Amino acid sequence: MEPMVPIPGGPFDQGSPAWVLDWLDSQDQPLPRVWFGDEAPQVTRLVRPFRIDRCPVTNAQFAEFVAASGYRTDAEVRGVGMVYTDTGWQERDKVWWRAPGGPGTSITGYEQHPVVHMSFDDAGAYARWAGKRLPTESEWEYAARGPEFRIWPWGDTWDHRLANTAELHAGPLNSLEQWQQWWHSRYARNGPMPCTTPVGELPRRGRSSAGCADMAGNVYEWTSTLSQLYQEDAVCDPTVRQALGRYRVIRGGSWMNFRYQVRCSERMHGDPGGWSSFAHGFRCAKDL
Amino acid sequence: MIKIVLPSVWTGTGTTVFAGEEGPLYEVIKRFAAGNPQFGRRLIGPDGQPLTYLNLCVDDEMIPRHLRAHTEVEAGCTVTVISPMAGG
Numbered sequence: 001m002e003p004m005v006p007i008p009g010g011p012f013d014q015g016s017p018a019w020v021l022d023w024l025d026s027q028d029q030p031l032p033r034v035w036f037g038d039e040a041p042q043v044t045r046l047v048r049p050f051r052i053d054r055c056p057v058t059n060a061q062f063a064e065f066v067a068a069s070g071y072r073t074d075a076e077v078r079g080v081g082m083v084y085t086d087t088g089w090q091e092r093d094k095v096w097w098r099a100p101g102g103p104g105t106s107i108t109g110y111e112q113h114p115v116v117h118m119s120f121d122d123a124g125a126y127a128r129w130a131g132k133r134l135p136t137e138s139e140w141e142y143a144a145r146g147p148e149f150r151i152w153p154w155g156d157t158w159d160h161r162l163a164n165t166a167e168l169h170a171g172p173l174n175s176l177e178q179w180q181q182w183w184h185s186r187y188a189r190n191g192p193m194p195c196t197t198p199v200g201e202l203p204r205r206g207r208s209s210a211g212c213a214d215m216a217g218n219v220y221e222w223t224s225t226l227s228q229l230y231q232e233d234a235v236c237d238p239t240v241r242q243a244l245g246r247y248r249v250i251r252g253g254s255w256m257n258f259r260y261q262v263r264c265s266e267r268m269h270g271d272p273g274g275w276s277s278f279a280h281g282f283r284c285a286k287d288l
Numbered sequence: 289m290i291k292i293v294l295p296s297v298w299t300g301t302g303t304t305v306f307a308g309e310e311g312p313l314y315e316v317i318k319r320f321a322a323g324n325p326q327f328g329r330r331l332i333g334p335d336g337q338p339l340t341y342l343n344l345c346v347d348d349e350m351i352p353r354h355l356r357a358h359t360e361v362e363a364g365c366t367v368t369v370i371s372p373m374a375g376g
Contacts, residue, residue: 237297239304275341
């Protein structure tokens with residue numbers, strides 16, 4: 001098992017400076033500025049010293065938890081899990097962490113891949129069993145970039161080889177149409193199997209300054225933080241605003257994303273009421 | 289009339305607010321999807337019913353799944369459709 005990484009803590013400016021939103025606007029990417037509005041303005045946060053898993057929790061680790069505890073995940077209990085198909089997101093029967101692409105698929109050979117189909121409660125249950133907890137959003141971002149701002153864990157220059165995004169598999173992507181073309185081709189061959197990679201497998205130069213791997217891409221990661229804006233009058237998507245106070249913050253982006261969704265300061269918000277997908281996992285933290 | 293608010297990434301234009309007709313919540317969603325087929329796949333499942341994994345707010349109240357079939361949307365209300373993963 002990969003050791004936890006000690007993070008010394010300290011003050012830092014969480015979120016994205018204004019120039020990042022300007023930069024996103026200037027890039028050949030399809031998402032509107034308002035979509036990123038919840039990650040600004042920056043706010044000063046003090047992070048206490050803590051430890052965080054170097055990598056996301058793997059199938060092998062989660063299997064150990066289930067064998068010891070008899071835990072059943074939300075997807076397992078509900079009997080359905082969410083995957084992206086050739087026509088979009090679908091809930092399908094008997095999709096869960098042991099069958100991440102549905103009936104006929106398995107995690108054999110995927111033991112060191114991050115576990116997926118993890119709901120917020122599933123992640124919390126594992127963390128408690130392991131004597132750990134989920135990281136807060138501030139802890140997650142601090143572990144991903146350290147006290148100084150950087151776009152990606154390794155710096156401000158994109159390199160598709162350093163993160164498991166759709167661009168690792170498909171090459172540079174600049175439009176939803178290009179993404180769909182890649183995914184349809186992939187789906188035709190493999191069905192809705194997630195395109196995860198073994199944790200910590202990508203080049204070490206893609207790790208954060210603290211040494212954390214897979215902070216950009218591979219799986220979306222739950223944090224313990226209730227979704228809130230950094231500043232109440234921030235201009236953001238109105239549906240995101242309605243999720244505030246209800247959803248939990250998700251960080252890191254996943255193998256499904258472009259480079260722009262796997263930035264250290266990128267925020268997503270997930271329904272904590274038992275929902276998950278074939279791209280959702282987690283890592284744990286612990287007080288020092 | 290009511291307002292229906294969708295995630296900005298669904299539209300491709302940044303437009304998020306649309307007009308709809310009041311009525312039972314599920315009928316509101318189905319009528320809107322029928323009149324705006326570009327959103328049909330995102331709102332309606334293979335069974336012809338609104339997708340249950342989407343969250344629905346009427347004004348500022350999130351409507352639990354088991355109450356949606358009995359929820360009436362009155363004129364002047366705003367229905368917000370929230371994906372299970374919002375933002376990003």
